[in-house]
Amino acid sequence: MTGTTLAVWILGPVLGLMTFLFIIRIVLTWYPQAELNRFPFNVVAWPTEPFLAPLRKIVPPLGGVDITPIIWVGICSLLREILLGQQGLLTMLDRS
Numbered sequence: 001m002t003g004t005t006l007a008v009w010i011l012g013p014v015l016g017l018m019t020f021l022f023i024i025r026i027v028l029t030w031y032p033q034a035e036l037n038r039f040p041f042n043v044v045a046w047p048t049e050p051f052l053a054p055l056r057k058i059v060p061p062l063g064g065v066d067i068t069p070i071i072w073v074g075i076c077s078l079l080r081e082i083l084l085g086q087q088g089l090l091t092m093l094d095r096s
Helices: 003-028 041-058 068-084 089-095
Strands: none
Touching: 003 041, 003 068, 003 089, 041 068, 068 089
8 A cells, every 4th residue: 555545545534524524513503502512512613623713813704604614615625626536636646
């Protein structure tokens, strides 16, 4: 197993999981009464908050809605496509 193959095997699930967690975080913004410090919501909040907090300083809420999880879904999807897609960089390296 080469380093590229290992990177593909690790990055694929990690980027997929992070995208899923950010989507759940988007749904949780619809329920302001959900306490993110309590189980089961903290399972979603704990891994996503370090990514969202710095971006919140740059991107203000639009109409009172926090859009930073939406931005991170786009970033994770773009990274996954660029690195692991059919014509992705790591996919091309793994084939050669």
